[in-house]
Amino acid sequence: MPTKKTTALVMASTLVGVLAAGCGSATAPKASGPVTITFMEAMSSGTLKPATQALVSQFEKSHKNIKIELQVEPSYSVLETKIEASVTADQAPTIAQAYEDWAAGYANSGAIVPLNSYVDGSNGVTAQQKSQIWPGVWKDQILPDGKIWMWPFNKSDFVMYYNQTWLNKENLPVPTTWSQFATDAQAVTSSSANTWGVSIDPGSTSGASNGTYLYVSLIRAYGGHLMKNGKPNFDSIPAQKALSYIVHMYQNGSMKFGTSYPGQTALGAQHGLFDLSTIASYYYNEKAIGGKFTMGVAPFPKGPAGEGNVMQGTNLVMFSGASTAQKNAAWTFMKWLSEPAQTAYWATKTGYLPVTKAALPLMTSYYNSHPYQKIAAESLTYARPTPPVAGMAQAVGALANAIQAATIGHQSVATALATAESKATSDVNSAQ
Numbered sequence: 001m002p003t004k005k006t007t008a009l010v011m012a013s014t015l016v017g018v019l020a021a022g023c024g025s026a027t028a029p030k031a032s033g034p035v036t037i038t039f040m041e042a043m044s045s046g047t048l049k050p051a052t053q054a055l056v057s058q059f060e061k062s063h064k065n066i067k068i069e070l071q072v073e074p075s076y077s078v079l080e081t082k083i084e085a086s087v088t089a090d091q092a093p094t095i096a097q098a099y100e101d102w103a104a105g106y107a108n109s110g111a112i113v114p115l116n117s118y119v120d121g122s123n124g125v126t127a128q129q130k131s132q133i134w135p136g137v138w139k140d141q142i143l144p145d146g147k148i149w150m151w152p153f154n155k156s157d158f159v160m161y162y163n164q165t166w167l168n169k170e171n172l173p174v175p176t177t178w179s180q181f182a183t184d185a186q187a188v189t190s191s192s193a194n195t196w197g198v199s200i201d202p203g204s205t206s207g208a209s210n211g212t213y214l215y216v217s218l219i220r221a222y223g224g225h226l227m228k229n230g231k232p233n234f235d236s237i238p239a240q241k242a243l244s245y246i247v248h249m250y251q252n253g254s255m256k257f258g259t260s261y262p263g264q265t266a267l268g269a270q271h272g273l274f275d276l277s278t279i280a281s282y283y284y285n286e287k288a289i290g291g292k293f294t295m296g297v298a299p300f301p302k303g304p305a306g307e308g309n310v311m312q313g314t315n316l317v318m319f320s321g322a323s324t325a326q327k328n329a330a331w332t333f334m335k336w337l338s339e340p341a342q343t344a345y346w347a348t349k350t351g352y353l354p355v356t357k358a359a360l361p362l363m364t365s366y367y368n369s370h371p372y373q374k375i376a377a378e379s380l381t382y383a384r385p386t387p388p389v390a391g392m393a394q395a396v397g398a399l400a401n402a403i404q405a406a407t408i409g410h411q412s413v414a415t416a417l418a419t420a421e422s423k424a425t426s427d428v429n430s431a432q
Contacts, residue, residue: 035329037094040071042079051349066329087111092319094330100388103317107149112317114147118331132358134380136311143388150315151334152355157309157383159376161275161285165293178301185254188273197254198274199262203400212400213310214276218242221303227387232424235417243406243413250407264288278312279376297372299379309383353377391431395424
């Protein structure tokens with residue numbers, strides 16, 4: 001995950017000061033002696049590692065009876081493998097980062113515990129604090145059984161990057177709807193000038209990519225859902241309309257396909273007007289542009305049903321093999337991380353988004369110099385993850401195949417999506 005290299009010194013100083021105060025609502029569990037918990041995570045690169053270490057150090061200073069041992073893995077794929085191996089060997093960590101579909105599988109096997117008793121307990125979260133967590137983030141913690149199985153940690157979502165200089169020259173508006181987006185994209189498409197609207201990576205048989213998640217966002221913007229009655233719902237009317245939208249742009253040349261962040265490459269080379277990617281791409285887009293023009297950032301456009309956006313990033317889960325004292329200590333740490341001062345510090349240091357709106361007043365100076373971050377944070381109101389169902393990561397890959405089939409493969413939208421739904425159903429069923 002890309003990180004931001006600069007942070008206003010005054011904000012960093014303020015947040016460190018608030019952190020040092022200990023945010024008194026989180027109190028260490030009563031224990032006769034120190035409690036050690038293990039935290040398996042993948043925050044191993046860039047500023048992610050020192051930011052994580054700084055938070056752990058501060059927590060330990062203000063919670064003398066709790067020690068946290070970080071078990072750092074180099075990537076999410078390695079993290080998933082290590083978690084599964086540790087559970088099998090009955091040596092699971094106390095807590096770990098986990099994607100939603102991982103958590104669903106862990107819950108099904110009894111490897112993790114629901115958090116309702118902690119969230120609503122004496123050391124829990126007040127109604128006011130719950131209301132401040134972004135709606136999409138709050139819903140993200142809940143599995144289909146209605147229980148809270150996860151707690152928020154590192155979150156991001158998608159935004160629209162665009163060549164502001166080019167838009168101004170063509171006297172085009174910053175699109176606020178997908179219809180307007182398609183019009184702008186078509187307006188700048190020219191084979192002789194070698195220009196077009198946007199490039200995406202649609203994904204492939206090996207898995208989903210940014211273009212796949214763009215399609216998921218479009219499905220939601222048309223009012224669709226990926227699951228219905230506990231089953232994949234990939235062949236719905238909204239999904240058909242959304243895929244037809246992509247097919248239309250592909251056929252008229254205003255949308256091109258590529259791999260390895262093609263939207264970023266085309267934007268930087270001034271061939272593509274837009275790039276549709278996560279807020280984490282900001283730093284890399286700026287590098288690709290190299291000061292050649294002014295880059296703008298805006299929320300994803302809206303469709304007939306509003307803004308559809310896909311939440312990215314992981315949550316924290318608590319494993320069932322831990323002792324009662326370890327679980328209490330782990331919850332104290334998990335809750336502390338999500339409180340305004342800590343999540344604000346994390347956001348300013350890493351480029352991830354604060355998980356609660358209550359952090360925004362602490363980030364005024366940061367947002368003044370990083371306005372694009374506030375745009376992304378506010379989009380968390382609408383952003384939702386892919387459904388928290390075991391096997392969903394593989395299932396969403398079927399949508400990548402559908403995009404390829406309906407465009408490059410010239411299949412009908414209905415055929416492509418019927419195939420995708422059948423494959424997704426098999427993926428989900430086999431994971432249960």
